[in-house]
Amino acid sequence: MPEDESPKQVIMRYFLSLLSITRKIFGYRVFLFGIAAGLSNTALISIINETIKYGIDKKAPSLLLFFGYITALLLYFLLQYFYQSLLIKSAQTLILQSRETLIEKIRKSNLRSYEKVGSTRLFVLLAHDTNTIGTIATLSSSVIIALIVISGSLIYLLSISIKGFLLTVGIISVSLLITFSMQKANIKRIKKLLELETVFLNFIRNMLTGIKEVKMDSKISEGIYNTHLKPYMNDIHEKKTSNNISQARFALLGQLIFFITMGFILFVFPMLQISITRNPAQFVIVLLYILSPIQMLIPLIPQFSHIKATMERMASIKDMLEEEPLSHTTENSYKQFETISFKDVIYTYEPIADKPDFRLGPVNFDIQAGDLIFILGENGSGKSTLIKVLTGLYTANKGSIQLDDDPISHRNIQLYRNLFGVIFTDNHLFEHLYGVDDISTAHIDQLIEKTGLTEKVNFQENRFNTIDLSEGQKKRIALINVLLRDKPIYIFDEWAANQDPDFRDYFYNVLIPELNNQQKTVIVITHDDRYLHIAKRLFKMEDGLLEEVAMAGIDE
Numbered sequence: 333m334p335e336d337e338s339p340k341q342v343i344m345r346y347f348l349s350l351l352s353i354t355r356k357i358f359g360y361r362v363f364l365f366g367i368a369a370g371l372s373n374t375a376l377i378s379i380i381n382e383t384i385k386y387g388i389d390k391k392a393p394s395l396l397l398f399f400g401y402i403t404a405l406l407l408y409f410l411l412q413y414f415y416q417s418l419l420i421k422s423a424q425t426l427i428l429q430s431r432e433t434l435i436e437k438i439r440k441s442n443l444r445s446y447e448k449v450g451s452t453r454l455f456v457l458l459a460h461d462t463n464t465i466g467t468i469a470t471l472s473s474s475v476i477i478a479l480i481v482i483s484g485s486l487i488y489l490l491s492i493s494i495k496g497f498l499l500t501v502g503i504i505s506v507s508l509l510i511t512f513s514m515q516k517a518n519i520k521r522i523k524k525l526l527e528l529e530t531v532f533l534n535f536i537r538n539m540l541t542g543i544k545e546v547k548m549d550s551k552i553s554e555g556i557y558n559t560h561l562k563p564y565m566n567d568i569h570e571k572k573t574s575n576n577i578s579q580a581r582f583a584l585l586g587q588l589i590f591f592i593t594m595g596f597i598l599f600v601f602p603m604l605q606i607s608i609t610r611n612p613a614q615f616v617i618v619l620l621y622i623l624s625p626i627q628m629l630i631p632l633i634p635q636f637s638h639i640k641a642t643m644e645r646m647a648s649i650k651d652m653l654e655e656e657p658l659s660h661t662t663e664n665s666y667k668q669f670e671t672i673s674f675k676d677v678i679y680t681y682e683p684i685a686d687k688p689d690f691r692l693g694p695v696n697f698d699i700q701a702g703d704l705i706f707i708l709g710e711n712g713s714g715k716s717t718l719i720k721v722l723t724g725l726y727t728a729n730k731g732s733i734q735l736d737d738d739p740i741s742h743r744n745i746q747l748y749r750n751l752f753g754v755i756f757t758d759n760h761l762f763e764h765l766y767g768v769d770d771i772s773t774a775h776i777d778q779l780i781e782k783t784g785l786t787e788k789v790n791f792q793e794n795r796f797n798t799i800d801l802s803e804g805q806k807k808r809i810a811l812i813n814v815l816l817r818d819k820p821i822y823i824f825d826e827w828a829a830n831q832d833p834d835f836r837d838y839f840y841n842v843l844i845p846e847l848n849n850q851q852k853t854v855i856v857i858t859h860d861d862r863y864l865h866i867a868k869r870l871f872k873m874e875d876g877l878l879e880e881v882a883m884a885g886i887d888e
């Protein structure tokens with residue numbers, strides 16, 4: 333926002349940006365309807381005012397005025413109805429579109445940029461802020477009608493009294509100037525408030541996710557409440573209260589200026605024998621008529637600031653999400669491969685405070701189709717990071733990954749990803765089996781039996797009847813899910829860690845070799861060195877460096 337703008341320029345900029353947002357969202361039709369509805373409203377006030385003169389002269393009003401009144405009334409309500417319907421439809425479309433583009437952006441964003449933005453912020457944007465943006469419809473509707481009624485009434489006023497007209501324009505300008513001059517600070521305040529609410533919601537989410545720990549230990553419960561929830565709640569409460577009070581002040585200010593003016597017209601000017609108009613009663617009626625759109629307009633300005641702040645915030649969060657092409661189809665995906673090669677691949681996380689940053693690599697290795705690879709390594713040595721880089725979820729900062737002759741870049745990353753069936757350590761289980769066509773019930777039943785879940789689950793209507801299972805059982809459902817997708821490469825990140833000894837044996841001694849015999853490439857990350865003999869190749873991860881270990885000497 334330019335620092336050296338005059339108040340007039342600020343008003344113009346606000347007005348133009350409101351018009352431009354309204355036009356972009358609703359098209360020109362909305363202005364035509366708005367203008368027509370506003371003009372019929374102005375026609376009403378002129379007719380009422382003309383009719384009052386008849387009342388003063390104790391005469392019956394003319395038939396022309398009566399029919400004019402009926403026509404203007406009908407027109408006003410019909411146009412208002414169409415105008416409101418148009419805006420309601422457009423507002424809902426706007427909410428839908430904002431959600432669609434945001435969801436598309438999230439689906440297209442690379443994982444690291446998503447992690448940096450954080451899921452709470454995106455959740456708030458999708459669930460709450462899109463609705464705030466949708467309120468632009470009611471706002472524009474009211475602003476356009478208010479502006480037209482004010483302009484129409486001013487024109488009418490000009491025909492009654494030039495001095496009165498100038499006085500009223502003066503009052504309106506002063507009210508608007510004061511209101512607009514406060515908006516720059518208001519937008520800043522609203523943005524801070526929105527961010528504060530996101531931090532607060534993050535703490536709420538933390539508390540709800542960790543509800544077992546919170547309930548187990550009253551010190552944790554009190555700690556999270558006293559250190560974070562309560563201070564943030566109080567801070568938001570105070571800031572919101574003062575913000576809303578300042579908005580109420582705007583509304584009162586408009587009224588105050590008007591009533592002061594009326595006081596001058598009704599009392600001060602006559603006492604001082606200053607004449608503004610020959611007919612003060614008519615002037616006061618028009619002034620009262622202008623009062624209601626002004627009362628409506630002034631509090632709308634901070635609301636517009638709220639929408640503007642929300643839109644700017646949404647745009648800046650969207651900018652933080654780095655896009656990569658999203659493939660809606662797996663048709664062009666790589667179906668098979670011979671070699672995946674890592675050449676001097678380095679990946680670093682952004683430094684956290686004063687801690688030395690973790691660096692993966694440089695990693696140089698080749699994966700051949702049909703490999704059965706085990707990767708060992710201490711906690712924090714970089715195994716999961718390697719998997720995220722290998723599967724294209726994280727983009728290497730340096731070096732290259734090549735699939736046969738194709739270097740992997742953002743252009744083909746999604747197609748490359750489709751090669752992998754991965755179960756991460758923090759795997760998420762969806763209730764439905766998304767994206768698996770032509771599911772053979774017999775095949776699923778066979779997998780349910782293989783994973784020892786026959787007594788627990790059955791598969792119907794494209795979903796498992798329940799996922800309320802133990803952690804180990806959930807991992808088995810995840811295994812079924814990933815096997816159904818028939819991928820050329822499978823990665824299991826500490827999959828067997830929470831399996832009972834019998835099933836762990838079965839996983840390593842039967843399932844993994846079976847998969848590998850079907851020409852699948854299998855990569856297993858494990859801390860369990862009892863099954864290393866299953867591997868055809870063994871790697872060790874240490875401080876971000878990957879080293880192949882000779883298989884000789886590894887006994888059953």
Ligand SMILES: Nc1ncnc2c1ncn2[C@@H]1O[C@H](COP(=O)(O)OP(=O)(O)OP(=O)(O)O)[C@@H](O)[C@H]1O
Binds near residue numbers: 710711
């Ligand atoms: N989101 C993150 N932001 C910053 N640094 C991270 C992040 N995730 C991991 N790291 C860093 O990367 C290092 C390697 O983590 P990674 O999860 O790859 O280890 P790991 O070998 O899979 O460990 P574990 O056996 O405990 O699962 C960690 O020591 C940590 O310093």
